[in-house]
Amino acid sequence: MGLMDKQFWIGVDLGQSSFWAAVAAPASEPKRWADLPAKEFPFTKGGLHAFCGWAKKLCGDAGAAGICAEALAPLAWKWMEQLNGRVAPVALVNPRYPKDYARSLGIQDKTDRIDACILAFFGRDRSPEARPLPAKVWRQLHELSRLYAAKQQDLNACSNRLRGLDLPEAVLEEAQCEIKRMKSFLKRIEQAMLELVGEDEQMQEDFKRLQTIPGVAQLTALRVLAEMGDLRQYTRNEITALAGLYPRQYSSGTSVYRKPRLPKAGRLHLRAALYFPAMTAIRCCPTMANFVARLRKRGLTKKAVICAVMRKLLLLMRAIIIEQEDYNPKFPHKNNTEPKTA
Secondary structure (H helix, E strand, C coil): CCHHCCCCEEEEEECCCCEEEEEEECCCCCCHHCCEEEEECCCHHHHHHHHHHHHHHHCCCCCCCEEECCCCCCCCHHHHHHHHCCCCCCCEEEEEEEEEEEEEEECCCHHHHHHHHHHHHHHHCCCCCCCCCCCHHHHHHHHHHHHHHHHHHHHHHHHHHHHHCCCHHHHHHHHHHHHHHHHHHHHHHHHHHHHHHCCCCHHHHHHHHHCCCCCCHHHHHHHHHHHHHEEEECHHHHHHHHCCCEEEEEECCCCCCEEEEEECCCCCCHHHHHHHHHHHHHCCCCHHHHHHHHHCCCCCCHHHHHHHHHHHHHHHHHHHHHHHCCCCCCCCCCCCCCCCCC
């Protein structure tokens, strides 16, 4: 029996110590969300076992089409790993979509129970795609990359705060020692990321290949792989949308018009990882320099040009990995190549 033949959907709102679950039947109406069967379970092995029995009892012999939960990594990954495929496939969705769905229903209150009910209805009405749990190596690489970005931000803030301050010598020495400790910690995180990449043969090959692109150094390649995983799994439009590197149109009739700009959605950490490499590529890569010259002739602003270079750089990364060839400025990479697994 396929997923579309099943009718029940389960919504799960995850928390650090517990989670709420709700079951939406095919005949349930969103405006009567309060009538949905919902229950809170502890985030433990016993709680997951109780959830499985409760869900199977409510869904009956037909079972559930899927479980809809918000993509709150690494919490959602931990929950999926412990669930281990029981009950139904899990679809992790962008938290923004269920939130907008609740607004469309006129629901203004927010509790864990309501969130679970909204996720159940969203799953039933939208049938989001369920994806398998990412490999442990990539999950660890992703978490290390986010930790690196957070510590780098702390280091920058601490360094900027010390500029121009007249502090006692003892305080200043302690602050300098703290900066050194943070820099050392960043190096250890980067080394741990390198070791993780070395454990996967395919990832190691992709990592080396990305660094053949002018402007892409070791840390950039690590962060891109940590944010996106295997670039082969995305189409051109998908990878551009995930990064949020496309111009958002805003116009209506003849009186409402705003200049196209980047959307607020998208993976901010990925865009942050691509910004400085794009600036370097403009200076060091003749192909990118020619691309920028053409954009400037069209009257694009400096910000729009940098965003276009970031997009082109990301698509170039995808192209050379799909084609399994190092970067060559004389070779016309087929950026429209679809993943070979598709």
